[in-house]
Amino acid sequence: MSNTKILVIEDNEDLSFSIAKVLKKEGHSVFVSQTGEEGLDIFQKELIDLVLLDLKLPKMDGLAVLHTLKEMDPDTAVIMMTASTDVKSAIEAMKKGALDYLLKPFELEELKLVVQKALEMHQLKVEVNRLKRSHAKMYPADTLYGESPQIREIRNMIHIVAQTPRTSVLIQGESGTGKELVANAIHYASKRANKPYIKINCSAIPDNLLESELFGHEKGAFTDAKAMKKGLFELAHTGTVFLDEISSMKLSLQPKLLRVLETQTFRRIGGITDIKIDVRVIAATNTDLGELVKNKEFRDDLYYRLKVMEIHLPPLRERKEDILLLAKLFLQEFKKEFNRKVQKFHPETEKLLLDYSWPGNVRELKNVIERSVILAQGDTILPEHLPVELHEQTTSSAPVMKPSGMTLAEIEKWHIAEVLRSVNGNKSQAAKILDISRSTLREKLKLYQIS
Numbered sequence: 441m442s443n444t445k446i447l448v449i450e451d452n453e454d455l456s457f458s459i460a461k462v463l464k465k466e467g468h469s470v471f472v473s474q475t476g477e478e479g480l481d482i483f484q485k486e487l488i489d490l491v492l493l494d495l496k497l498p499k500m501d502g503l504a505v506l507h508t509l510k511e512m513d514p515d516t517a518v519i520m521m522t523a524s525t526d527v528k529s530a531i532e533a534m535k536k537g538a539l540d541y542l543l544k545p546f547e548l549e550e551l552k553l554v555v556q557k558a559l560e561m562h563q564l565k566v567e568v569n570r571l572k573r574s575h576a577k578m579y580p581a582d583t584l585y586g587e588s589p590q591i592r593e594i595r596n597m598i599h600i601v602a603q604t605p606r607t608s609v610l611i612q613g614e615s616g617t618g619k620e621l622v623a624n625a626i627h628y629a630s631k632r633a634n635k636p637y638i639k640i641n642c643s644a645i646p647d648n649l650l651e652s653e654l655f656g657h658e659k660g661a662f663t664d665a666k667a668m669k670k671g672l673f674e675l676a677h678t679g680t681v682f683l684d685e686i687s688s689m690k691l692s693l694q695p696k697l698l699r700v701l702e703t704q705t706f707r708r709i710g711g712i713t714d715i716k717i718d719v720r721v722i723a724a725t726n727t728d729l730g731e732l733v734k735n736k737e738f739r740d741d742l743y744y745r746l747k748v749m750e751i752h753l754p755p756l757r758e759r760k761e762d763i764l765l766l767a768k769l770f771l772q773e774f775k776k777e778f779n780r781k782v783q784k785f786h787p788e789t790e791k792l793l794l795d796y797s798w799p800g801n802v803r804e805l806k807n808v809i810e811r812s813v814i815l816a817q818g819d820t821i822l823p824e825h826l827p828v829e830l831h832e833q834t835t836s837s838a839p840v841m842k843p844s845g846m847t848l849a850e851i852e853k854w855h856i857a858e859v860l861r862s863v864n865g866n867k868s869q870a871a872k873i874l875d876i877s878r879s880t881l882r883e884k885l886k887l888y889q890i891s
């Protein structure tokens with residue numbers, strides 16, 4: 441690998457001179473500094489690939505420089521150089537994130553080898569991170585589709601909150617509206633994309649276990665605590681925690697979460713020291729948290745802290761323009777998955793899809809399309825490939841009538857007319873929904889003079 445930038449921080453001028461000479465000969469650009477301070481200065485100005493760092497430096501010592509370098513960029517590749525009498529410090533440096541070390545005095549051949557190895561390892565790491573990022577971008581399950589103004593606005597919001605990696609986010613919306621998708625998108629669009637992303641569903645874990653899941657416990661904190669256990673917040677350090685169904689977190693646990701949000705610190709159960717972490721919290725709920733606050737079932741301070749950045753996902757029935765767009769995307773997806781030749785929706789199928797109220801939102805739509813792709817024989821998805829709810833919907837969403845003053849015959853007449861209207865006059869379809877034969881339907885139409 442050539443044309444890499446290597447920074448040598450070494451106060452022994454003779455040594456840094458020969459190191460620089462060897463590395464330049466290998467085709468690298470080399471920067472040399474005698475002190476840690478100057479080295480950090482160069483590091484900030486240049487895009488350095490690798491740092492060769494002396495452990496014993498005047499004023500700021502090597503370990504402190506290493507620490508600052510890692511703070512500036514956790515991915516920096518550093519090789520420590522240390523006197524052979526100080527192996528302990530070399531190991532300490534490895535623990536702090538140095539890639540390798542050279543014991544002085546070293547042969548220049550050895551230097552070349554260690555540098556080459558470090559650069560290869562670093563290159564590999566960069567490549568893995570790049571792949572992870574592009575994977576996150578390409579993976580269709582993480583894309584929030586839709587062209588309604590609401591969804592466009594949400595995509596915009598995701599973009600904005602992704603830029604502020606500390607801000608907590610509250611995602612509200614009915615079941616199946618895409619809350620988890622939004623949480624994923626925020627994580628993967630943010631600087632934390634390559635860091636841990638830990639999801640936990642607060643309603644899926646019994647109340648008494650949730651605290652130790654989230655915050656961990658010390659050995660002996662309670663009867664079953666036979667060993668220290670790290671909590672999810674600790675494991676998610678530098679990354680993102682997604683707290684799904686936050687509304688089911690019990691009141692007594694909420695102050696501890698609030699403290700994490702406000703100070704980024706917490707204690708393990710039974711612990712006496714504060715642990716500092718750096719995480720972004722994304723919370724989601726499909727029940728109205730504001731209502732819970734009113735009923736004193738959720739702490740208002742936590743609610744307001746979470747609400748700073750709120751994303752509300754509207755139900756599908758409030759963004760009808762997305763229905764067919766999503767349906768077509770899912771059609772393509774399942775067609776590929778099941779290797780089918782189905783191409784399109786019949787206009788009447790489209791109408792049924794549009795008229796339905798979608799209580800299960802996008803998840804329900806996705807399931808309906810999956811089912812219809814499996815059922816469809818030809819190249820078109822017909823109304824009969826849709827589940828029965830979608831046929832009934834038009835009827836029940838029709839203007840409410842008051843049956844009290846109507847005779848049975850009037851109700852029957854009205855109902856048949858409604859069903860016919862809902863299927864655009866398709867008589868086979870109507871007969872199917874009404875669960876009567878076509879000839880019975882014909883008779884009734886004649887009887888009630890429905891055309």
Ligand SMILES: Nc1ncnc2c1ncn2[C@@H]1O[C@H](COP(=O)(O)OP(=O)(O)OP(=O)(O)O)[C@@H](O)[C@H]1O
Pocket residue numbers: 581583584585586613614615616617618619620621622726766802803806
């Ligand atoms: N705008 C969208 N574009 C593409 N797929 C979507 C969209 N919204 C939701 N989905 C898909 O619908 C399904 C449900 O989404 P998701 O799990 O994010 O919903 P949710 O709001 O978290 O639901 P719940 O409240 O039940 O947990 C997923 O398969 C998801 O990929």
Ligand SMILES: [Mg+2]
Pocket residue numbers: 619620684
């Ligand atoms: Mg969800």
